[in-house]
């Protein structure tokens with residue numbers, strides 16, 4: 131019936147005459163006969179109404195006939211799903227030619243001594259226009275092109291039968307041509323269409339190829355196209371399956387006519403994984419693939435930086451083969467093996483650089499900090515001042531730090547733990563240990579707000595222990611600053627807290643023994659190193675409240691040892707987290723009232739300071755006015771943001787810490803370190819604008835005391851992905867889990883600020899998803915450096931490190 135309907139529409143709905151009868155009589159009868167197939171009643175009723183339509187076909191206008199034919203085709207198509215459930219007949223085998231063995235291929239060069247660093251103009255067959263376009267992508271040499279990896283692949287390797295094709299998938303089929311047809315669009319004379327109806331033993335499908343442009347619309351050209359696809363011949367087809375009005379179809383697929391089903395495919399695209407490259411305007415996918423055909427033979431010149439024994443040990447693919455397979459994979463398996471090899475090499479360089487840096491750092495002699503007074507040490511006096519005892523985890527971690535400090539090798543240790551797990555008190559205990567041994571300590575924080583907080587915290591306890599502490603930031607007045615600098619250089623100050631101001635040249639210490647860097651990822655490696663150069667070789671403790679899985683931490687911060695606090699102080703209740711829409715804001719105001727009535731305090735966080743013309747967001751200043759002038763006149767509302775002067779910032783924070791301010795409207799300046807245990811409600815407006823780890827940090831500003839605390843996330847409701855993110859936060863309070871998800875969603879660059887801390891961008895590797903290769907590469911780097919610390923037998927690796935990793939290593943450490 132579908133065939134008759136197709137013919138009728140191709141003949142202009144003239145009610146064509148078949149061998150025995152007219153089209154309408156045939157269809158009207160056939161439609162009713164479907165009645166015997168036990169269809170649901172509504173379907174039979176619909177078929178009967180169509181059949182009646184065909185009885186009146188002759189007397190109907192053309193538009194009604196056309197409509198009737200279209201409706202019938204659609205109805206039949208939907209019935210075909212009921213009658214012909216997908217079959218699972220195995221497709222024939224597609225014979226793909228083996229990948230070229232490039233080692234024997236003649237190389238197309240214009241000069242006689244090609245190398246990976248030759249420019250692309252030395253390769254025969256690449257035109258000057260293409261060279262120019264590639265240059266705009268930063269690709270000049272053969273090596274540049276080889277490491278211009280595909281950003282994705284289209285998978286045509288799935289050989290399927292027609293009945294099992296699914297709309298939206300890319301697939302390859304082998305079938306025979308039933309009919310070929312062409313026409314020029316009645317509406318656009320420059321658009322011509324070639325249609326092939328192809329069939330295998332499970333069904334039929336239509337392929338459509340479009341030809342845009344006047345020269346393709348002449349009859350001769352189209353006839354030639356048709357003649358390329360003779361009826362009855364076998365074709366292999368690769369493309370995206372789409373759902374058309376009359377069922378599934380391929381639009382503009384790649385087609386190759388085969389002599390018979392066993393013939394090898396010549397096309398480089400059919401049945402394969404096709405690479406998709408980051409492109410630039412004018413550089414088409416086809417053109418760049420052609421350039422790779424010419425350049426891939428040069429991969430044979432790529433010298434493997436690893437000896438064969440290590441390659442076999444880790445079952446790695448050779449680098450030459452990996453270069454070929456990453457650009458022209460034979461199959462998914464070889465693509466994965468190629469990717470694994472290239473990622474391994476990228477990580478190996480990272481790990482070698484980190485471990486070499488660590489070894490160099492450790493070679494320098496460090497002060498051996500020995501506790502002077504074991505019984506009445508400053509640390510034990512500090513314990514007795516605290517209103518709580520250290521948790522077992524805090525004790526364990528402090529012990530790890532103390533054993534490092536006793537050694538003559540400088541400590542380089544990362545202390546990680548969830549928000550509020552008590553890292554800061556551990557760091558204070560370590561600083562006191564340094565003072566007890568006769569050395570000075572420095573605590574560097576990324577923001578002035580945080581430096582102030584730490585300073586205040588220390589001032590709670592240290593004066594009672596007769597330990598002198600001072601603060602130096604960008605806003606310290608000159609006269610005061612001079613005094614502090616004098617005290618530091620003469621040893622009059624035991625512990626100094628500060629921001630970047632600490633690393634200025636004018637700052638010098640008398641005996642700097644321990645440097646603590648808080649939120650270390652917010653500082654560049656270089657800044658951290660500058661502070662370390664201010665002592666003999668002080669010990670280094672860095673802290674982060676964005677904890678990441680231990681193995682990943684070891685690899686990302688491979689130059690550091692990792693200590694991890696794995697438990698929260700006792701008595702902490704889980705922070706109840708809820709998500710609300712802007713329309714439910716009144717509920718938020720009721721909650722604010724309820725918390726303040728219980729004599730607790732509230733944070734109200736927003737992403738922007740002031741209204742912006744570019745993005746429509748409520749700003750901190752707006753909300754501050756709304757809350758203070760309108761909604762909560764009876765309470766004290768404070769405003770805190772980064773554009774305020776240090777003096778104003780301090781006075782607001784002090785009022786919040788002392789409990790004078792009930793509601794603190796703030797931007798994310800409070801994100802890290804602010805510690806007000808009486809604050810029990812955190813409201814985050816436009817919560818969808820923040821990253822997961824950042825939201826967790828913000829939430830961590832409450833729940834720091836024993837009282838019940840909660841966090842309200844107000845969703846702007848713009849996008850379902852960000853809603854999912856917020857839902858995730860509602861369901862979990864585990865910082866390790868949350869940062870891992872955030873790492874997967876946004877990558878380490880965003881979450882850990884790795885770009886600032888010097889971690890390079892990898893061409894292919896992904897620190898989170900490729901963590902198993904990362905671990906393997908770390909083991910290999912350890913193996914290599916143990917057996918050959920100077921990399922004398924690994925010249926290529928050494929050159930690579932010198933060339934690309936010097937900045938990362940930090941010149942200060944290498945010299």
Ligand SMILES: Nc1ncnc2c1ncn2[C@@H]1O[C@H](COP(=O)(O)OP(=O)(O)OP(=O)(O)O)[C@@H](O)[C@H]1O
Nearest residue numbers: 518519520521549550551552553554555675699803
């Ligand atoms: N063992 C403990 N028992 C009870 N309370 C503790 C304990 N250790 C720390 N605290 C308190 O818990 C709060 C959080 O501690 P601290 O500021 O040291 O955590 P943190 O991990 O540095 O937090 P953040 O990640 O927010 O910087 C502080 O008020 C601190 O006094």
